[in-house]
Amino acid sequence: MNKTPNIIFIFCDDLGWGDVSCLSPDSRIQTPHIDALAQSGMSFTDAHAGSSVCTPSRYTLLTGRYCWRTRLKRGVNGGYSPALLHPDRMTVASMLAEIGYTSACIGKWHIGMDWTLKKNTAGEFPQELSREELKFDELVDFSKPIKNGPVDVGFNYxxxxxxxxxxSPYVFIENDRATxxxxxxxxxGETPESRARAGIGAAGWRHEDVLPALEHKSVDFVREQTGRGNPFFLYVPVNGPHTPVVPNEPFIGKSDCGTYGxxxxxxxxxxGNIVQAVKDAGVYDETMIFFSSDNGPETLTAAYREQFNHFSSWKFRGMKRDNWEGGHRIPFIVSWPGVVEAGVQNQQFVELADFTATVAEITSTELPDDAAEDSYSMLPLLRxxxxxxxxxxxxxHSVSGKWAIRRAKWKLLLHSGxxxxxxxxxENNDPVQLYDMETDPYETTNVYxxxxxxxxxxxxxxxxxxxEGRSTPGASQDNDPDGDWVQLRELIELRV
Incomplete structure (x- = not known):
């Protein structure tokens, strides 16, 4: 095996399985750089996010723990939501920091952070996204440091x-402060593609400028870290194709699927530009690159089936928010020259929760009982x-906090709809749904x-x-309390 590698994880926002042309040959969107990454490594056709929505999926990726074990039992964070992660919870970044890695997170955080309120104001930030968010535009002191953000949970930058x-807020954050x-x-935003909430923003703010800024900072980080002697971890959660859908001028009209494509x-x-930066820096052979998405595609893409003959969920049922496959089956690619065989397509069921345990095994790090409670190492598969x-x-787990469970060929949705x-x-009239994923991968026939x-x-x-607070072997752990856990009570009372 190669020496301890640099690690890059590029994490898309609402990218569907069918949006990647190497997975869906009939896609109306061509993704040559993602396809090239797949050709250089292994692509998984049965990979799943930790949730069917943003915040829980990101929490699970970085901790190896299902987010419904936290106080966020349903829904997602808003722009002012308090931190779900605190320094006492091990993350991939804090784990790697212990063995000398330099880590950066460049992109959309969406796991909460603790903003400072102005003096003589009162308020409590809601954990779940709500209409109350807008009032905090006027209450937050943007000149003050932010607590319990990325740099407090293991990231150096x-x-x-x-x-x-x-x-809202539409402003860049660098380390622990708004820029x-x-x-x-x-x-x-008034159209499905331009949808964005009204709110406060930096002078001259353009949504179109965000993705190029993230790319520029990511490339700079790769260049800066090369030759310093320590390995690096770069986590790049980009802002798209989540709404607002904002391609820049050079890309408008490039696809056969409108502005989304x-x-x-x-x-x-x-x-492609981040991968090229790694090659130009001379560290490509020493770098492990992951590419994936946080959940399935947004519902606005359903209109593209007739409009463009494009299927963002491919043939899978459901979309973002759902417990059907289209909600959480996502593209997942891993490239690692000399270790992961090039051009392999793996049909094994895998989950993004397993990123933490995989990195731990790669770096010979022993995981404590109170960390990565839902993470298994996929390193043997990669080898x-x-x-x-x-x-x-x-x-x-769905947006409403409902569970589904997959074991071997069986998938059980523990709810109707x-x-x-x-x-x-x-299925709105069925108490549960059971699907045979070997014979019915598109979930058409409920056989419960x-x-x-x-x-x-x-x-x-x-x-x-x-x-038990975990799905891996080990000592039982506590889930975070949240008063009456309605979804759990409903599950216990469920009779079939």
């Missing part, structure tokens, strides 16, 4: 935005070995009525994972 690009005091009103192609170019000992099951978006479908034993076993396994 941070540059980016507090949450999604459709959430300027925002003073302008940024208007609400153009924006994906600009993101693809960003991936071309079989999956013996890899995860037995996985727990999925999608668990997220509203659809007119027969003829497999009562499987339903009973999987429900019990899901409850056991919840109650």
């Amino acid at each position: 941070y540059f980016g935005i507090s949450a999604s690009l459709d959430m 300027t005091v925002p003073t302008e009103h940024i208007p609400k 153009d924006f994906v192609m600009e993101i693809d170019q960003t991936v 071309g070995k079989n999956a013996t000992g890899y995860r037995e099951f996985s727990v999925h 999608s668990g997220g978006n509203a659809y007119d479908c027969p 009525g003829s497999h009562a034993d499987v339903v009973k076993e999987l429900k019990a396994l899901c409850l056991k994972s919840i109650r």
Whole structure:
């Protein structure tokens, strides 16, 4: 195996499985740089995010712990939400810092951070995104340091935005401070693609400038770290293709899928430019590059099926927010010259929660019992070995806090409907849904009525994972309290 590698994780926002041309040959969007990354390494066709929405997926990626174990039991953070991560919770970055890595997060954070209120003001930031967010535009002291952000949980450097690009405040943050005091009103976007909330922003703010700024900072970090003698970890959670969909002029008209496709192609170019920076720095052979997305595509892409003959969820049912496959099955690519065989497509079920344990094994780091409670190492898979000992099951989670569980060929949704978006479908009348993912990967036929034993076993396994505070072997851990955990109570009371 190569020496301890540099690690880069490029994390897209709402990129669908069908948006990547090497996974979906009929895609109306061409992604040559992402495709080249796949050709240089391994692409997984059955990979899953830690949730079907942004915040929980990001928390799970960086900690190896399902986010529903925190106080955020449903929904997502807003731009002013308090920190979900604190210094006593191990992250990939803090783990790597202990063995000499220099780490940077450049992009969308969206796991909360603690802003300072102006003097003589009172308020409590809501953990979950709400309409109360706008009032904090006037209450926050943007000149003061921000606490419990990326630089307090293991990262040496941070540059980016507090949450999604459709959430106030519209201002860059560098390390623990806003780069300027925002003073302008940024208007609400009025079309599906331009959708963004009204709010306060930096003078001259343009949504189009965010992705190029993240790329520039990422390339600079790679160049600066090369030759310093220590390995680096670069986490790049880009802002798209989440709304607002804002491709820059050179990319407009490049795709066959409107401005959305153009924006994906600009993101693809960003991936290519970061990879090229690694090559130009002479450290490509020493660098492990991950590429993925936080959840499935936004519902606005459903219109592209007829408009452009483009299917962002490919053939999978559901979209962002849902517990059906389209909500959490995501593109996942890993490149590591000399270790990961080039051009391999792996059909093994994997989960992004496993990033933490994988990095721990790569760096020979022992994980404590109170960290990475839901993370298994996928290193054997990356080295071309079989999956013996890899995860037995996985727990999925929707925007409303509903659970689904996958074990071998069986997937059980422990609720009616999608668990997220509203659809007119027969499953709205079913208490649970059981699908055979070997014969029915597109979840068309609910067979719970003829497999009562499987339903009973999987429900019990899901409850056991919840109650023990972990899904990996080890000492039981506590979930974070949140008063009446409504979803858990409903699950316990569920009768089929």
